[in-house]
Amino acid sequence: MSLSPDGKLLAIGNSNGTVNLKSLDIDELLTLGCDWLSDYLRNNPNVSESNKHLCPDTSK
Numbered sequence: 001m002s003l004s005p006d007g008k009l010l011a012i013g014n015s016n017g018t019v020n021l022k023s024l025d026i027d028e029l030l031t032l033g034c035d036w037l038s039d040y041l042r043n044n045p046n047v048s049e050s051n052k053h054l055c056p057d058t059s060k
Contacts, residue, residue, distance in 0.1 A: 002011045008025045023029070034055030041052050 001013070003009070003024075004011075008023065010022045010024055012020045012022065014020065037055060038057070041047055041055060
């Protein structure tokens with residue numbers, strides 16, 4: 001495993017000789033997480049109104 005100097009990219013080597021690159025850019029990770037959660041936050045009746053505002057555009 002190796003981290004880029006700016007801390008935004010992680011390289012992970014596998015035993016088969018391949019290398020996987022994973023983004024650690026916080027803005028990109030937050031966007032991805034909110035994309036995954038948006039329907040849940042918007043439509044689940046058990047989510048409080050205050051939690052519906054955790055991600056942009058989910059309170060609509």
